[in-house]
Amino acid sequence: xxxxxxxxxxxKRSRPNVKDVAAxxxxxxxxxxxxxxxxxxxxxxxxxxxxxxxxxxxxxxxRVARTMRSGKSDIIGFVCADISDAFFxxxxxxxxxxxxxxxxxxxxxxxxxxxxxxxxxxxVLLSHEVDGLIITPVSVREHxxxxxxxxxxxxxxxxxxxxxxxxxxxxxxxxxxxxxNAIHHLIGRGHHRIAYLGSVQPEEPPALRIGKSxxxxxxxxxxxLDRVRGYLRALSAAGLPVERELIxxxxxxxxxxxxxxxxxMLALGDPPSALFTADSYMTKSAFTLLSERGIAIPGEMSLLxxxxxxxxxxxxxxxxxxxxxxxxxxxxxxxxxxxxxxxxESGAGSASVRGQRTVIPTxxxxxxxxxxxxxxxxxx
Amino acid sequence: xxxxxxxxxxxKRSRPNVKDVAAxxxxxxxxxxxxxxxxxxxxxxxxxxxxxxxxxxxxxxxRVARTMRSGKSDIIGFVCADISDAFFxxxxxxxxxxxxxxxxxxxxxxxxxxxxxxxxxxxVLLSHEVDGLIITPVSVREHxxxxxxxxxxxxxxxxxxxxxxxxxxxxxxxxxxxxxNAIHHLIGRGHHRIAYLGSVQPEEPPALRIGKSxxxxxxxxxxxLDRVRGYLRALSAAGLPVERELIxxxxxxxxxxxxxxxxxMLALGDPPSALFTADSYMTKSAFTLLSERGIAIPGEMSLLxxxxxxxxxxxxxxxxxxxxxxxxxxxxxxxxxxxxxxxxESGAGSASVRGQRTVIPTxxxxxxxxxxxxxxxxxx
DNA sequence: GTGAAAGCGCTAACAA
DNA sequence: TTGTTAGCGCTTTCAC
Numbered sequence: 196x197x198x199x200x201x202x203x204x205x206x207k208r209s210r211p212n213v214k215d216v217a218a219x220x221x222x223x224x225x226x227x228x229x230x231x232x233x234x235x236x237x238x239x240x241x242x243x244x245x246x247x248x249x250x251x252x253x254x255x256x257x258r259v260a261r262t263m264r265s266g267k268s269d270i271i272g273f274v275c276a277d278i279s280d281a282f283f284x285x286x287x288x289x290x291x292x293x294x295x296x297x298x299x300x301x302x303x304x305x306x307x308x309x310x311x312x313x314x315x316x317x318x319v320l321l322s323h324e325v326d327g328l329i330i331t332p333v334s335v336r337e338h339x340x341x342x343x344x345x346x347x348x349x350x351x352x353x354x355x356x357x358x359x360x361x362x363x364x365x366x367x368x369x370x371x372x373x374x375x376n377a378i379h380h381l382i383g384r385g386h387h388r389i390a391y392l393g394s395v396q397p398e399e400p401p402a403l404r405i406g407k408s409x410x411x412x413x414x415x416x417x418x419x420l421d422r423v424r425g426y427l428r429a430l431s432a433a434g435l436p437v438e439r440e441l442i443x444x445x446x447x448x449x450x451x452x453x454x455x456x457x458x459x460m461l462a463l464g465d466p467p468s469a470l471f472t473a474d475s476y477m478t479k480s481a482f483t484l485l486s487e488r489g490i491a492i493p494g495e496m497s498l499l500x501x502x503x504x505x506x507x508x509x510x511x512x513x514x515x516x517x518x519x520x521x522x523x524x525x526x527x528x529x530x531x532x533x534x535x536x537x538x539x540e541s542g543a544g545s546a547s548v549r550g551q552r553t554v555i556p557t558x559x560x561x562x563x564x565x566x567x568x569x570x571x572x573x574x575x
Numbered sequence: 576x577x578x579x580x581x582x583x584x585x586x587k588r589s590r591p592n593v594k595d596v597a598a599x600x601x602x603x604x605x606x607x608x609x610x611x612x613x614x615x616x617x618x619x620x621x622x623x624x625x626x627x628x629x630x631x632x633x634x635x636x637x638r639v640a641r642t643m644r645s646g647k648s649d650i651i652g653f654v655c656a657d658i659s660d661a662f663f664x665x666x667x668x669x670x671x672x673x674x675x676x677x678x679x680x681x682x683x684x685x686x687x688x689x690x691x692x693x694x695x696x697x698x699v700l701l702s703h704e705v706d707g708l709i710i711t712p713v714s715v716r717e718h719x720x721x722x723x724x725x726x727x728x729x730x731x732x733x734x735x736x737x738x739x740x741x742x743x744x745x746x747x748x749x750x751x752x753x754x755x756n757a758i759h760h761l762i763g764r765g766h767h768r769i770a771y772l773g774s775v776q777p778e779e780p781p782a783l784r785i786g787k788s789x790x791x792x793x794x795x796x797x798x799x800l801d802r803v804r805g806y807l808r809a810l811s812a813a814g815l816p817v818e819r820e821l822i823x824x825x826x827x828x829x830x831x832x833x834x835x836x837x838x839x840m841l842a843l844g845d846p847p848s849a850l851f852t853a854d855s856y857m858t859k860s861a862f863t864l865l866s867e868r869g870i871a872i873p874g875e876m877s878l879l880x881x882x883x884x885x886x887x888x889x890x891x892x893x894x895x896x897x898x899x900x901x902x903x904x905x906x907x908x909x910x911x912x913x914x915x916x917x918x919x920e921s922g923a924g925s926a927s928v929r930g931q932r933t934v935i936p937t938x939x940x941x942x943x944x945x946x947x948x949x950x951x952x953x954x955x
Numbered sequence: 956g957t958g959a960a961a962g963c964g965c966t967a968a969c970a971a
Numbered sequence: 972t973t974g975t976t977a978g979c980g981c982t983t984t985c986a987c
Binding site: 209210255256257258259260262263268270277278279280281283284285287288291292295300301302303304305318319320321322323324347348479482483486504505506509510511522 | 636637638643657660665672682685701727885
């Protein structure tokens, strides 16, 4: 379109800048910049001339130079374990959607759950002057590198991991309540022996304490641990005993042991009547093993999982699950982040909300994988 | 760690810069920059002093300023329809992995298959001075905005869509060959009436020409059309007739019509013995409908799909599919992009490879959803 | 081998 | 209302 036959276009020259626009409009650089940027004053006439010149030249402001001056890059960072994971890519979409509305863009970096990669990512993103950071931290204890980011005045929101004790805003699902609710459902259907199968971070093995009247799990708030807590809470609330043998916590980096854990549960002298699988990997392992062994769901074994995946409605029976919306979590985290970015450095004066915790509700989707237990139905 | 009790740290001040490092090391800015950047000359001793000072201060070069000077941002853009889609998020991971090796980062932007969004994305990324762009273009005809990017000297690689005719490098799967191979497999198992169920872009409806001896589909190279071509080619090669009623092309933006298309195929007077579903959505629709109607796979109907998804191995029977590795495609696209970025402006002299086309092979995964047809087995 | 200085494109004081 | 000017942090001639 920029067909300007008379003028010789330098062709190989880069994109036009304010100076070019100013020259064409016959005004100074500052005036052109003001007219274009929409700040300061400029007369109607000059405004039009400049706008026209910019249009003709196909002028587009250089964000890099703008960042240099203003310190605002209109870029945020998203640091997660693996963007190809369905949870993170959905969250990413939520983040992108909010960012688009805010005129911002998102740089993604993967950590593969390695602290060193996370530290590198934080450093790199800081050097690019990102306006903010959304992160799913590998560790909830080791967060010096995250503190360095906030220390540099860059807002951070933690996604799916609780870091609010460290004064960092977090957006998490109501893992404990969602799980408790699901277990409650199982109990309501007559199940007394309910197995819990979940993953845990290898570096932070949970300390499970099972007392006569109370059971608890020590350690920080993390989805994997909070779900165990929800399980314990629901059993306690119903006056059911907590049995150690019904709880399997498999290190996240040893996927091969998931199937073993399910098999061990089935091999128990007094096996459970229902399996609660606390994450999608475990749900898949459990479903696969039950299928292979020809164990009828829910006839011989009930199954209830955390996290919804496409396949849970394609297999027969359809699997009942607790769903968390990764998309909504991403949106919420981004919304919170941009609020902090916009906030005029909430440090001075008002006791600013540091370490705010936003909880996204989960939903229970009842399908067909949970059966009714009538009486103590030992030995079929 | 930076425990420097004696010196008063301005605290609220931003990150240290070359000037600070230079001051601490007792040299000039230029010298410090040289020592840190590893270019130009500097004595052993100065080098050490500067490095030490940088370490103490926790100095990290400001990429924004560096970009401004050098024009290299160490950021590339990835423009796709929807990052939460499994194909794109896997491709994204491949891109990120290569980018990491190259010291680069990736900004993702979603288009939802809207040309206007794609145009905006291209403009925005250009204004951020990205070093290159990987894009899955909405349209293979309308690419003025992409030409604008290459015109600005920024390399572009097209992913999953052929744009090499426009002089833009492309990385695509061997859709035609992969499909032909799958259809060939069906024919080898005795199938003569094979249905093709696929999606097409609503704006670019394909012109299907079915002649006596030859059938073809007009239009550009696109995964959706190339798969149809593979289907036609395999039938022709086997001397089988192409029948219009066995080909269903559903507009991509009308998901509701997918199930209708499958149902229509089943309702045919002389129904097919096998269904080839050319994308994951269609495979899902077909599998769901067959399950609901209690039609046995592969007993009463064989099913073979394009694209592998988790669920295809969890359902019974497991679905045979043609797989394309989105991850590999992403890696290949990124590798090609960085090669072009590194190339010293391949315009001058040598006839540079413009519009290079890289084809990533697909694989056929035989599972249990395809049955053997003995004889003309009409009416069971 | 090192330092002084210019400038990438933009914005924000200040002056006119 | 508009123009002049001074940088943001870095790299890169060019003298010394």
